[in-house]
Each structure stands twice: as C-alpha cells, then as structure tokens.
Amino acid sequence: MAFDLNVNGTRHTLDADEQTPLLWVIRDHLGLTGTKFSCGIGQCGACTVHVDGQAVRSCSVPVSIAAGKRVTTIEGVSSDGNHPLQVAWKEFDTPQCGYCQSGMIMSALALLQRRPNPSDSDIDSGVTNACRCGTYHRIRQAIHMAADLMKDGRR
Amino acid sequence: MSGNRLSDFNRREFIAMTAAAPGAFILGFWAPPQANAQTASPRPVWYEDSSTPEINAWIVISPDDTVTIRIGQTELGQGVWTSNAMMVAEELQCDWSKVRPQYASANRDAREKAPEWTLNVMGKGATDPNGGGEPGFGNRDRTGVSGIPDTLYRRMRTNAASSVKDGRYYLQLAGAEARERLLLAAAELWNVPLPELTAKDSIITHAKSSRTTTYGQIADRARRIPHPNPEKIVIKSPDQWTLMGTERKNLDVPDKVAGKVVYGIDVRVPGMKWAAVKSCPVYGGTVKKHDFDSVRQMPGVQSAVQFPIPDPALTRGRVFSGGVAVVADHWYQAKAALDRMPIEWEIPAANAAFNTSSMRAALLAALDRPGRVRVTQGNVDDAFGRAAKVVEATYSTPYLPRARMEPGNATVLVTNDRVDVWIGDQSPQETRFSASKITGIPEQNVYVNLCHLGGGFGRNGNGPQAEQAIMIANAHRGTPIHLLWTREEDFVGTTYRAMGMARLKAGLDAEGWPIALDVRTAMQEDGFGPESSFDVASRYYVPNYRFSNHTTKFHVPVGTRRGIGQAAHEFYRESFVNELAHAAGKDAYRYRRELISRTNLPYKDDMIRALDIAAEMSGWGNALPRGTARAIALEERGGETNRMATISAMVHTVSVSREGKVKLVRVDVAHDTGFSLVNPLSVKKQIEGQITWFYNDAMHQANTIKDGQIVENNFRAFPLSRIDEDPPEINIHFFKTGHWLLGMGHDRATSVQSAIGDAIFQVTGKRLRDLPYGGHDLSWG
Numbered sequence: 001m002a003f004d005l006n007v008n009g010t011r012h013t014l015d016a017d018e019q020t021p022l023l024w025v026i027r028d029h030l031g032l033t034g035t036k037f038s039c040g041i042g043q044c045g046a047c048t049v050h051v052d053g054q055a056v057r058s059c060s061v062p063v064s065i066a067a068g069k070r071v072t073t074i075e076g077v078s079s080d081g082n083h084p085l086q087v088a089w090k091e092f093d094t095p096q097c098g099y100c101q102s103g104m105i106m107s108a109l110a111l112l113q114r115r116p117n118p119s120d121s122d123i124d125s126g127v128t129n130a131c132r133c134g135t136y137h138r139i140r141q142a143i144h145m146a147a148d149l150m151k152d153g154r155r
Numbered sequence: 156m157s158g159n160r161l162s163d164f165n166r167r168e169f170i171a172m173t174a175a176a177p178g179a180f181i182l183g184f185w186a187p188p189q190a191n192a193q194t195a196s197p198r199p200v201w202y203e204d205s206s207t208p209e210i211n212a213w214i215v216i217s218p219d220d221t222v223t224i225r226i227g228q229t230e231l232g233q234g235v236w237t238s239n240a241m242m243v244a245e246e247l248q249c250d251w252s253k254v255r256p257q258y259a260s261a262n263r264d265a266r267e268k269a270p271e272w273t274l275n276v277m278g279k280g281a282t283d284p285n286g287g288g289e290p291g292f293g294n295r296d297r298t299g300v301s302g303i304p305d306t307l308y309r310r311m312r313t314n315a316a317s318s319v320k321d322g323r324y325y326l327q328l329a330g331a332e333a334r335e336r337l338l339l340a341a342a343e344l345w346n347v348p349l350p351e352l353t354a355k356d357s358i359i360t361h362a363k364s365s366r367t368t369t370y371g372q373i374a375d376r377a378r379r380i381p382h383p384n385p386e387k388i389v390i391k392s393p394d395q396w397t398l399m400g401t402e403r404k405n406l407d408v409p410d411k412v413a414g415k416v417v418y419g420i421d422v423r424v425p426g427m428k429w430a431a432v433k434s435c436p437v438y439g440g441t442v443k444k445h446d447f448d449s450v451r452q453m454p455g456v457q458s459a460v461q462f463p464i465p466d467p468a469l470t471r472g473r474v475f476s477g478g479v480a481v482v483a484d485h486w487y488q489a490k491a492a493l494d495r496m497p498i499e500w501e502i503p504a505a506n507a508a509f510n511t512s513s514m515r516a517a518l519l520a521a522l523d524r525p526g527r528v529r530v531t532q533g534n535v536d537d538a539f540g541r542a543a544k545v546v547e548a549t550y551s552t553p554y555l556p557r558a559r560m561e562p563g564n565a566t567v568l569v570t571n572d573r574v575d576v577w578i579g580d581q582s583p584q585e586t587r588f589s590a591s592k593i594t595g596i597p598e599q600n601v602y603v604n605l606c607h608l609g610g611g612f613g614r615n616g617n618g619p620q621a622e623q624a625i626m627i628a629n630a631h632r633g634t635p636i637h638l639l640w641t642r643e644e645d646f647v648g649t650t651y652r653a654m655g656m657a658r659l660k661a662g663l664d665a666e667g668w669p670i671a672l673d674v675r676t677a678m679q680e681d682g683f684g685p686e687s688s689f690d691v692a693s694r695y696y697v698p699n700y701r702f703s704n705h706t707t708k709f710h711v712p713v714g715t716r717r718g719i720g721q722a723a724h725e726f727y728r729e730s731f732v733n734e735l736a737h738a739a740g741k742d743a744y745r746y747r748r749e750l751i752s753r754t755n756l757p758y759k760d761d762m763i764r765a766l767d768i769a770a771e772m773s774g775w776g777n778a779l780p781r782g783t784a785r786a787i788a789l790e791e792r793g794g795e796t797n798r799m800a801t802i803s804a805m806v807h808t809v810s811v812s813r814e815g816k817v818k819l820v821r822v823d824v825a826h827d828t829g830f831s832l833v834n835p836l837s838v839k840k841q842i843e844g845q846i847t848w849f850y851n852d853a854m855h856q857a858n859t860i861k862d863g864q865i866v867e868n869n870f871r872a873f874p875l876s877r878i879d880e881d882p883p884e885i886n887i888h889f890f891k892t893g894h895w896l897l898g899m900g901h902d903r904a905t906s907v908q909s910a911i912g913d914a915i916f917q918v919t920g921k922r923l924r925d926l927p928y929g930g931h932d933l934s935w936g
Contacts, residue, residue: 017454024487033421034414036609038560039642043870046560074414081413089412093404093836096844097232098411099418099560099609124879130870132560132610133232134847136881138840 003067007032008076014063022066023047023058026073034074034102038130045129048103048110049073055110074102077109084149085109088142096133104129108143117147208374210336211270212259212307213243213329220357220371222249225259227308228318229581230407231559231611232844233900234837235318237405241833242323245399246330246391249370250357256406258605259308261583265598267307272332272385273325274305281799281894284830285392287324288895289799291317306584313581313611314715316792316898319833320799327390332382337370340377344368393831402836407607419579419606422566424635428457430627431489432638433498434478434647437863438710439464439506441477443499450496455488456481459496460630465622469589472681473650473712475619477501480627486639506710507863511654514860515551517707518656518677522549526675526703529690533699538671542662546738548731549658550924552723553857554651554865557716558873561609562645563620567628568635569594574601574628575635578621579608586621593625612717612848613901618648646868650714651858653682657727661697667739668750672697676724680706682713684720688728691795694762695732696753710863717848718902721792725902726926729788729909734922743913744770744787744806751789757797761827761892762789765804768825768888773806782935783810783820784917788906792897799897802827805906809914815933817854817911821884822846826903828889829896838899839887845904846885851876853908854929 002015007030014029026032026049035058038046042060049058050072051065077083085105095101104127111118111126118126123143131139207217215223224243230236236256244254278286310321334354341359342349345366353360357370382388393400410416435441447459460480467474479498483489539545566577567590574590583603591598624638640648655678662671674689688694689702736746744766751762766789770776773785785808793800808821824842832838855874859866867873908926916922919935 020487024485028485028487031423032414033417033423036418036560037420037639038562038609039870041642041869041871044560044875078413081409081415086412090404090408093408093840095232095405095408095411096234096840097230097560097608097610098407098416101411102414105412120883124877128877128879130560130875130877131847132558132612132875134844134881135840136847136878137843137885140878140881 005063005066005071006069007071008073016063018064019062021059022049022056022061022063022071025063026058026071032073032075036099036102038099043130044100045107046100046103048106048129050106050110053110053113055107074105077105085112085142085146087149088145091145092138092142094135094138094142096135100129100131101135104131104139108139108146111143112147112150116150118143208378210333210374210378211329212263212267213326214247214333216370216374218371218374220250220253220369222247222254222357222370223257224254226256227259227311227322228313229579229583229605229608229611231313231579231581231608233318233611233841234405234834235313236407237403238319238834238837239322239326240406241399241403242319242326243330245396246327247334248354248356251398251403253357254406259311261311261587261603261605262599262601264307264311264584265587265601269305269307269309270385272388273309273328276324277390281797284394287390288320290321290324311582311584314613316900316902320896320898323833324390328388331388331390332385333377335388336380336382337373337377339380339382340373341368343380344373344376396831399833400831400835403834404836416607418561418609419564419566419577420561420609420639422577422606422637424566424568424577424637427566427635427637428482428484428631429486429489430460430480430482430624430636430638431486431493432478432480432623432640432644433493434644435476435500435502436647436865437500437502437506438476438712439474440500440502442479443501445479445499446497450481450492453488453492453495455484456492457484458482458631460627462623462626465619465626466592469592469622470619470712471714473714474710475648475712478623480623480638482627482631482636486637490641502863509710509860509863511859511861514654514709515656518654519549521677521705521707522656522658522675524705526705528701528703529686530692530700530702532692535671535673535699535701538699539662542670543665544663544738545660546663546735547658547660548734548924549656550727550730551656552654552726552926553859554654554711555716555852555856556646556649556651556858557610557612558646558649558875559608559610559612562642563618563640563648564638565621565624566635566637567624569596569625569628569632571632572596572600574625575604576602576621576625577604577606579606580621581608581611589622590625593622594629613715618650620648642870643868646858646865646873650712650716652716652719652723653678653713655682655720655723657724659727659731661731661735663735663739667741669695669697669735671699672701674702675705676727677705677707678720679709679711679713682720683715684724687719687721688724692754692756694728694754694756694789694791694794695747695750711860718905721902722849722852722905725788725790725905726908729906730912730924733786733909733913744775747787747789756794758791758794758800758802758892758894761802762791762794762804764890765789765802765825765827768890769804769806769823772823772825772886772888773808773821775806779808782812782918783808784914786910786913786917788909790903790906792902799895800827801829801897801899802892803903805904805910807907807910807914809911811915811918811933811935813934813936815935817915817928817933819850819880819882819907819911822882822886824885824887826887826889826899827892827896829892829894831891832889832896835889841900842887842903843885846882846907847876849904849907850880852926853911854927857927
C-alpha cells in the first residue's frame, strides 16, 4: 500500500506492505543505509532510529507505526557530521568497526534529550545497545563530553 | 527477465543435478537473456577515484597533493585503514592530512607479481630494530587458501594480528621507493644533485636555490622514473620515525559517526536482487526438498535456489551445510517467503547425535587416552612420586562464535566472462579462488571489491557466505545477487572456536613450588591452536614437564576465532597457577614472578616487568573492601622462543556482591610495545575492546549443541554485554622491549577469564572451572 513517511524532514511516498519492518523501509526503499541490521529481534539496537524523538529499534516495529510521525536516522542527526555527539565521538576516536555506532549515537541522542546531564547510571540504563568490538569505555566518555558541549550551547 | 527464474526453468532437474554432483554446482546450460549485458560493473563504494599518477602499486598522488594509499588488509575495527597508511606515509614523508586510504585491488593482485624489492625481508629478524622483523608468509597451497607469497599485494589476509607485523617492511619500502622517485624527479627537473634535496610534508625543497615543489606537481614525472636500485632502499628504524609511533585518530571515524561507511550489507548495484538463505541447521545436512510453489506468489519473490554443501576444498576443509535461498526484490520479502516455505532436510544421523553433554564426555575420555606428546622435560611420573602435594584441576571452554554485528553477506554478479564480489572479507584472495572454482571463470577475471567489515574477529572469509552467494549468482548469471544472512543463519554459517577441555596436574614440593607438571588439553582434531601457550617449555618453571594434546572428532566447523586455542589455553594455564599459588599459600603475583625468574625463557625479563608494572599500577597488596578481590595474569604470545613476541600482564579488580553479582571494576594493563607500536591509540582501543571480548567469554557466552544443532542463535540466548558491565576504570601502561611485536589484535586480555574466576574464589570460596561463569549462584556471606 502507499503511504507517507517523514524521514529526516523529507516527505516520502512509499509503496510497501505496512507490516514491513521500519528498518527495511529506511534501508531498502529510502536507501538510507546508515541504520544497520544485526539481530532482527530488537535486542542489539544497531537499528535504532527516532520516531517523534523516541528511540525505536526499527527492525522490530512495522513501518505503519511511523506513518504521520517524524522519523530521524543517523543521516538526519546533522548535515555536516558535527553534532556535539558526533564531535565527541570523533574526539575519543570511539568507533572500532563502527557497525553499531549509528544506533549507539541515536540512543545517546535520545538519552541526552531526556537527560541533558546524564550520570553514569543514566547512561547504563539509557544506552542499552550492544557493541561487539567493546567501545563502551569511549562511548561513556563521549556522551559526557557531548553533554558538556550541548550545555555550552554549541548546538 | 520477468518473474521467477530458476524455479520456472525446471526446479526438478535442478535438484536432480545437485544431488548427482554434490560439491560440483554447475549450471552451464542455463543462461538468462541479459547474461551478457553487464560486464562493466558499477562501483558504488565511497573511496573510489583514480585518474591520477600512480607512483607504485600502493601510492597514487594527485595534482592537489592528495595521497591515496592502497590498503591490502580489511578494516574491521582494528585500525588497519590507518596504521597501514601510517607505515607508507612515514617513509613517503607526505602531509598526513592529505592521506586517503583506498582498498587495494584483489583482482590486480591476481594479475601482477609483487615487485622484486618487496620479496626479501631486510635485517636480522625479531631483535633487529633496523630490519623488517619476521613476517610469516607460507607457500600457497594447492587449494589456494593459505600462503600466497608473491602476488602484488603479498598477503591480503587480515588475520592472526598480522597486518602490522607482516606488512610493515614492505609498506615502509613502498613509501620509501615512492619518496626516492619523487626526489629523483625533482633532481632531474632542476638538474641538481639528489643529496641536496629534502622532502617533508609533501614538499620537496632545494635549499641552495630556494626552490620548492610539491608531490602533486612532480608526481606525473616521478611515475615515469624508475628507481635505479630499489633493492638498496633502507627503511627507517623506530628512532627515526616521526609519524609511526604517534597516536593517530582513525581516518574512517568521521564517516563512521555519520553513518556513511559502506559495509558489505550496504552495497547496492543496479538490478540487484536479494537472497535470504536457510542452511541445514545440522552441519553436513542438505535440502531433501523444498516447496517453492507454496510461496512463489508472495510479494516480490523471484526464485528459489537450492545449493549443496559448499565445496570443503574452498572452506579449508570445513563441512558446512547445504541449503536453499529465496531470491526477491527486497530482502525482507525473500526472508518472509523463506520463513513460510516448507523445507525437508537430509540430515546425517551421526551428526544429529551430537549433544554438548556427550561431546563433553568424549573430550574427558580423550584426556584419559594417550595423546600426542608435544613436550617432555625431565621425568614427570617419577617427580609426582616425590611430591609433597598434588593439585589437579579440569577446566572447560565452550564453542564460541565470532558473532560480529554485521551478519554474513555478499553481493555477487556473475556474467559469462567475469565475476564481481562486493564483500567485507578477511581473505579476498581465497574468495577470489572460490569464485573462480565455482564459476569456472579464471581468477584474473574475478573482482573482489572490498568493503569495511562490521566486525571480523577471525577470518570470516572462511565462512561460506561468499561461496553461497557465488553459487546463487552463478545460477542467475547477469543479475547481481545480494545474499544476507539473518542473525540466526549467521550462527549456522560462522566457524566456531573449538570446545575444549584441559586437565592440569602438578606436584608441589614441601615449599609449594612445582616439581612436576602434566598438561593435557583436548579439543576436536581440526581445532585451531592446540599447541598455544604450553608448547616448547612451561612458562612457569617446573623441572619435569609434559604437555600433550588429545583429540576427538566432532562435526562443528571450527576456525580461527579471535585468540584461537590460545584464549582457552591461557585461561587454563593462568587459572591453574592461581590454584597452585593458593595451594602453596603464596601470593599469586610473587609466585608467578619467582617461577618465571627460574626459567630460561628468552623474554622472561619482559614477562617479569609486565607483572611488576601491572601489580604496581593496581596497588597490589593494598586492602580492598570486603567482596572485592584482585587477580593477576601473564599474557604472552610467542614467549617460548626468541622470535617475535607480545607480552602483557593485567590485574583485574573484581567485586562480587552478596547477592552474587559480578562486576569487573578496574583493569590495570602493562603492555609490551616491542621496539615501537605503530599507532598506540589503536592499540589502546584494541586492548579495551578485548577486555570486553574476553569478559563476555568469561561471563556470558557459550554455544551448546542439541541434536547436532547450535542452540543459541541470537543475542537473547547468546548475550552481549552492555555498557553497564564495562569496567569503569582501565589503565594502560606501555613498556618498550627489544624485539618486534607479534601483533596484538586477537589475544590480549585473555586474563579476564582466569582473573574473574580467581576473584570469585577469593570472595566466595567457590572455584569455578567451566566457562562461562554466569548462571552460577555466587552469593556469599
């Protein structure tokens, strides 16, 4: 069926089964491949995007839940790759393979929107994505740095 | 071509044919209408651009001074994209900010031989700072899967923590050769003597005449000037390095944080169809029949392709499974149809009889049989007769997969005269060989287009995703096929580190020092690294020592998972030393220190230094709160010889709550740099990552076998730790040694395993010897 989807501020008219996972509409129909597929059961969070500002594991929800709402993917976080989270991520040279990092940044962004000055335990409970390379140590530092940058009003 | 492909063609004939010729999957008589339409392949990858002067096979310099450096290994998070470039750029003396990596062409590698000047390693081996170290190149074997010593880019494998240790000398040479030719070009242009020129940051200066030029301006001239005597080129030793040895951020990180990096899964080729795959969940099984007719009307569905067990000659002898793919316009359509398609399997009864409990019993039985004795020193049996105390312990480690975040995938286009494979691959030369064997198209016409990998952890190229995709695409010549495994399928398609057991028995004298040590390890016969960590000599002094391997036959395809046998063996060894120290009533750090000092191991001073530094960093001996304990361990690779080696020691501080919750709270790391690291920042990240890796091995992860099948096949049953389990404090101290490093990408932080076990014992009195520790009742008090 045809329906409208607003992704990163752009309206798309799509023809896809409404039960199609949101992830595959984003990756396959819209060609936005920054959002990753990994477990397919909402466990790992590599597919995390925002729907109306809420972090959603897009592999496990039908595209229909996003109809009429605002979807944000990693490609929509900033136009220049310099959102404070991205700046902080670069500062700590955070990614290794990088595959989980889009989802990780989307989770961190949702956390910072909820809690602009997160404690370590806020991070523990708010960023529950999996990273196989073990970049957690730098992710934590990067989130704290991003919070500081955002407080300074740079974004 | 519209609608269904192979299925329309004649599914019954197809099945009959694969049954008649297992392992020889050829459909020469089937050709779709557009089979010849696409030979020039689109190149969707982001790093491609080549219209500029190539100085040598590794270096292209464009007029704007951009230096493109070709990378022969695959970036999978270890930082090779940056460290390989650093090794070239150090010698090239170019402006680092203008460096842009690009994957080397595996096709060109099939067509060209390596330059003569890269074939000989200069210097005197592991302990010569001026030389090339001791790269390990084997001879190419007849199946094409190992070795490959003299093709253009030498080894294109990314394995065994070898990218720096094997590649350094020829990457430095490549940079130096290009620099010398750029200087020659400037000397010729200005008609001045070569020694009067200097090169720095991509600028060549003739001080006497105050003239300068840039690499970009002179590159076109330089490419036409051969080096007069390339065999005389000398590479810089670490004391001359200015770029190598400094912390450099990884060059692909800006793209990674913007979601722009193209992994294999992201490849899009015009006309591409998607394939979802189901292989027989019991290894060695095949498809008896499948009912494509029942799903062919589902949206987007095109065809089904049944495929045999990938030829073991292409997968290092491993026997995976046969299976069936559904091909559709979109992957989720293919998957939806595959999920609904009835499939009957042909399952070998012997393989279906394997269960973890029976396999464990078989390994235990193997430990009791005579094994392959690899080391005998002194008289072990006599010495046990004199022992004041005998300590014996049996340990086990489970099957473990890579479980990289990016599920296995490959995009393949086969036409009648060419194969293109787009893949993140740790062994593109082997994939090239597979593509040629399966399609009958010569390797010179196979293009393995490398992509970044979403995690590697051990030569994933030997899983059969490429072979499956090539078989499917070969049945759809002219149509690019993007195969993608589900997570569940990835657990079937990966290779596993072999399940293992070990029985260690020591006789102690009245003072608690070992006088006899009998080490028996058991794993399936094709497991990797059975000799690790115990071979040649005991790392801890014992006058009477025997080490034997014991094997049995299992059906699980095993492979080079991060750390191979060593990760398990260091767990056995260091756990047992902890038990000996406890039995002797001695401090586990000082006990180790004394035993190493009594050996004549060539690098024993480095081992002691590692222990001393780690102990001091950790505040070893200082009081800790109740419920918290420290444990120390030695990690070494190559420590038994005077060749290349990597040595580290770690102290892990671990708390166990009264409720039994384990927390790794702090890690203190003392790590050998050899003569020098190339990119210390990448090494730190690798150490941090391996702490997480082996923490997962210690606490959470195991694959069990039921009725011949892998049971845990997604991240619910096979958990990955999250940020809440990350140690809040990691301290890393590097110390310099007098040898080249044997790599550090896959067997650092194995100590997490033994250390958590020992800390649990110190706190709770419970000695756990089977990994993982999670799931046990560890409450106390």
